[in-house]
Amino acid sequence: MPEVCDTALEVRDLTRTFGVRRALDRVSFDLPRGAFLSIFGPNGAGKTTMVKVLTTLTSPSSGSAKVCGLDVVQDAVELRERIGLISHNPLLYPDLSAEENLLFFAEMYGVDDSTDRVRELLVSVELDHRRLDLVRTFSRGMLQRLSIARALLHRPDVLFLDEPYSGLDPHAMDIFDSLIAQIREDHTFVMISHDLDKGLELCSHALILARGRVVLAAERAAVDSEQFKHTYRATVGLGVA
């Protein structure tokens, strides 16, 4: 049974450089367990780099980050069992069926009751009737629903959402919202979004990044929406587009 910790994210002076460019520059913040963090920022602000570091896909150049108390470098393998990622890319094999994709990832994560778990998730994302169809035949909305099932397979504590609404039509967005609402209570969320209204509607905490630095980090209840939007628009001018 994985250890439960009160702080989902502890980020301290996190820096990531690519050559001479600093994608993240001494970023520090905390996020309590069960929170929903929306990260905003212009293109090139370092949002995706931050998610890549926090999901162990890339290493920090300096500083530290812990997710569920586990260090992203030292405890990377153990940490990967506690996190899930839903991206604008479906992260699914197009030449495998929906069921084959989920069974493959269930084996990669060592899910005990894999067949039952896969079936349960396919039902919950309303794709059970298409479970034997190749993923390449799926619409964008169906791919995103299957992505949610893939990300939840191993019952992660923290879910990272990297522009999950990108390319979804309004109906698919509604379905996505209802699926997220169903699992909202049991998970900590970190979402990258360009949609201020959507991001603010969902979040309990908000963070603005520009040029790799934290411009604003606050609890949602403590910030006025209009003031927040004004701050965001001001930071867009700082961004590296």
Added chain:
Amino acid sequence: MRQFKAILRKDIVMELRTKEMVTSMGIYAMLTLVIYQVALSQSGAAFDPRRIAAGLLWLAFVFTSMLGLNRSFVHEKDQGCLEALLLSPVDRPVIFLAKAIGNLLFLVIVEIIMIPFFSFLFLQQGSYQGEFWMIPLSLLGGSIGIAGVGTMLATMSVNTKGKDFVLAVLFIPLMYPLLLACVSATTAGVLGGDGHIQQFWTGMAAIGAYDAIMIAAAWALYEFILGA
């Protein structure tokens, strides 16, 4: 072991479904051998093509394997699948081993198709004096090195802009010592003659040493390569 089997099974299922790698590699290899045969068709009766047949076979095989190795990682890059694989709690060398074994399997299937075709084109003239078993054995030894080193280099090149070019530029120089040993061992099997047994086993010893060193290096470096 569970994750190794899952990745290997996934690659086999996808290849059985698309037949992309084996079909493209098999057809490419056959066409290359046909072109070599046509190129040598005017060389006259005094010229024995068996003297260079092993070299031609390995040329065809190296070019063919580059085609397949590139494709093996293109699948992983599709729709961010490699990212999903890297997000799972799997030791990176396990990914290397599973992908390399998958690539080796597909290379061996192509070889099984190629050898009879090669024999038909190049080993029919005069009386065959070599030892045929040496040919598939040297091919297998060489293929292990190609799959190991090729999997490592395909991983490095998949994120680059001109990945086909990058793979070729890295692959052929690194393959050079292996190719020398492979051509020597296969030539012993094709030509026979005095000292061919010694020539074969000397070649095989070099192939074995190359395979062991390069696969150990790829295993050790794979985590760094994926993180770079």
